Amino acid sequence: MTSSQSHRLTSGGLIDRSAPLNFRFDGKTFSGFQGDTLASALIANGVKLVGRSFKYHRPRGILTAGSEEPNALVELRTGARREPNTKATTAELYEGLEATSQNRWPSLRHDVMSVNQLFAPIFVAGFYYKTFMWPAKFWEAIYEPAIRRAAGLGRAAGVADPDHYDKAWAHCDVLIAGSGPAGLAAALAAGRSGARVILCEEDFSLGGRLLSDGGTIDGLPAAEWLLRTLAELEAMPDVRIMARTTLFGVYDGGTYGAIERVNDHLPSPPEHQVRQRLWRIVARRCVVAAGAIERPIVFVGNDTPGVMMASAMRTYVARYAATPAKRMALFTNNEDGWRTVETALSAGLQIAAVIDARPDVSPAHRSLASKGGFPVLHGSVSSVDGGKDGVRKIAVSLTGGARAEVEADGLAVSGGWNPAVGLTSYHRGRPKWLDNIAAFVPDGAPPGMVAVGAANGAFGLGACLADGFAAGGAAAHDTGNSGKAGAAPVAEDEAFSLTPLWHVAGKGKAFVDYQHDVTASDIELAQREGFESVEHLKRYTTLGMATDQGKTSNVAGLAIMAAVTGRSIPETGTTIYRPPYVPVAIGAFAGHHRDETFHATRLTPSHHWAAEQGAVFVDTGLWKRAQWYPRAGEKDWLESVTREVKAVRGGVGFCDVSTLGKIDVHGPDAGAFLDRVYINTFSNLAVGKARYGLMLREDGIVYDDGTTSRLAEDHYFLTTTTAKAGLVMQHLEFCRQVLFPELDVQLTSVSDQWAQFSIAGPKTRDLLKEIVDPAEDLSNDGFPFMGAREVRLRGGIKARLFRISFSGEMAFEISVPARFGEAMARNLMLAGAPLGVTPYGTEALGVMRVEKGHIAGPELSGTTTAADLGLGKIMSTKKDFIGRVMAGREALVAPNRQVVVGIKPVDKARRLRSGAHIIPKGQTPGPGNDQGYVTSVCFSPTLSQWIGLGLVERGRERIGEIVHAHDPLRGEDYDVELCNPVFYDPDGGRQRG
Amino acid sequence: MRIVCPFCGERELGEFTYLGDAKPVRPAAGASEDEVFDYVYLRDNVAGETSEYWYHGGGCRSWLKVARNTLTHEISSVEPAAGAGARQPAK
Incomplete structure (x- = not known):
């Protein structure tokens, strides 16, 4: 069952009437059309009340038709996909859409917490700071939970997000933000010149205000020009048009952040598709054609459902064929607001009155009024009478002091336009004030960026096209594209005359920031209490700190502060603009980096074999290491580990230690280099020998340890701890390149090239005999403790063999090329079967090192000196090395x-x-x-x-x-x-x- | 942020690791504790042009000396840091 779309015009609009869609809002079923947003579909069904406000739980309706919406926030979808604070004005309608209003109980129409309004006099700016100071322990237990229940926005899903997100890179010559007339003209010029262009548009339809306001371009109706232009752009191979994509941030070096809502317009993403994609776009030039945002006028009752921005009102009528009001009034201080009257009249709607704050109205508009049969009242709206069912009456104070009343079911408001200065200001740019439009415009921009059209304060259609085209052509030229751009599209500029009006004083609540319930009197209070600076004003009243970042409220707030402090608006200044321009889901930033793909996983060469053995793995940095190898009947880890230790100490065992960092050091100065990075000496190490080494940081604290072997006169092989493998390589490269360039030495990371196993226990030689070529002498004389050399294995593979012991047993470490690692594990098991060979994991390794008193990670804690670790005696006094001088500081030798x-x-x-x-x-x-x-x-x-x-x-x-x-x-x-x-x-x- | 590696070309920040100020030069072997203390700990907190070490670990593994403006983040030059911290310039 669907209701009748009582507020839908019978013709017109950019909706597809052949594609009806059913949706639910607060459990009630409605219908709309393909091409609707949730907001336009609600309006078409006569729904005025869509939410309750943050603090006072006041009934709220739809204020805007775009991403600046502060009021119409809903929970979209259900279950794990439930997303709070979704703007109904940007949510595309789809079949089966479910949305729920927020911040009300038990229902939107009967909200218990609206009693907050009765206490409104105490809920002023700074209320929480002033009221809940004492006792301190009540804050966490009582105040905060209670406030969180009463105030707030929607509920998060509370369960893991079932959808996937992606991250991607794109590169182009010219990036364009916005597909309104300025953006399209820029794309035309840049594309025709041969530039690689990316055009981002946050809406699902391209065209910006052309979709709502129409106009005539190159002698064609705007809709026709739009079709022709899009066809031309789509035919250019190097122009990429990205709809549903918002440019949200500007970063260094021409890097931009964009969020593409790939499948948000569907109930759920098709299989194997992502929901959203986070783009990092590297662009040599960026043309910001992000348009402007119409601003409200602050008056009593300006948050009554049915009070709407004038431009949004005509968007709903013209683009969506939905009528927010059947008999509307307009309150404007500028010429542009009147376009809503024209749109409404041509859609057959009634105009109750126009309240114009300017001293004069053009003759054309006067005759429009007499033709339309409505009065033009000079003055301003002093209050709106209405409630959750919408606007009923509008009280007007006429210029000269008289009062009037207008009966209407909707009020369109236009206080002028604020260029969208976010993107141009994200590098701490401060916009400048232009008196003729009473608005801030960009004052410069990050390198490579330029703002055009309405985003730069040029509101006329002709100016938008000309500016955009010129900037697109210049950007293409700057990036080495010299094709012919042809002629710029031409249109006339509309008249724009504005008399600034920010606030109509009156008794009652007049809202500046709808989303955070900040009123004009809150700003006046902040001023009286000394919070005059805009940064203080913002934090004290929370003006502009909601999810909409004050897109509709910031400038009005500044203007009111300017008025009460007797300063000008530019003197009052703006707060710092920071990305993101629209909220971006954390999931999009994470992309595929979640769950098991949160980070890369490194597997040891014997991993698959160990998994077959039923090993329990432990995460060690990025590595998965076998922690122990449980056997049937063992009741816990301790029993398994104890068995492994006993098997090593009584027989033979082996452990994959490939995770150690491994570095080959080559060159005639290799020994001299190692002498400078280790506290002990390596230049005197004999070929064929290994030695334990300890490294300090330059501040004298121990950095890392490991064994280093001399395999040839000019070739050492050093190992690092698993944790520091990458960092030690980086550190040694720093020493080699930056500090000791005179040394002839080269470093090669070979961590991934070698599989290394520790083979330990009294029967180690018996096992190795089966692996190593019989010609190799493994006797105590032929291969003594701390010996190190290359050996040949049975079958001819060359390996590196080191007689070093972490376990304290007779032990060797053997390295084979990594591709033979798994075969080595299998061969050790096979050859060792008669000896009862036992694979052991990192736990047994750790037990044996503690039994031997060897230091490891917990002792190499970044606070210990060599002497703390009992290794002071290996520190050379005959040479300079990293950390030598600082290690001698009083406190480090105390x-x-x-x-x-x-x-x-x-x-x-x-x-x-x-x-x-x-x-x-x-x-x-x-x-x-x-x-x-x-x-x-x-x-x-x-x-x-x-x-x-x-x-x-x-x-x-x-x-x-x-x-x-x-x-x-x-x-x-x-x-x-x-x-x-x-x-x-x-x-x-x-x-x- | 992007750095033009003299060996690899223009690359993205994620390939690089920052170390810090490239101005201090490692004192000679016989230097006093005070000299070494200054080398290890004393840094200027520059508002403006500064030179700093970056490591191209995701590329050629070169240490680079990057001249960067801390106020604007503008990078004015990138060169190999060979010998930049040595008390004698590289031969």
């Missing part, structure tokens, strides 16, 4: 620093937790006696108890001391003993064996 020490619980059965604070025994924990904290813990299968490492004040001098572990986060307090951090095989015999 004797009471927190240093790495071993920690074990006094009660052996107790579990340790990292993060617990260390307090002297017998003292009450507090910031004054906090002596450090536990950094790493594990259950040691070897010692059958929990052990840990910590950073503790003077820790190494206090071995054997019982201290207190205080863990307020988990509510735990227990005693621990400080001990040697090397819990296992302290003399290192096993790794040398």
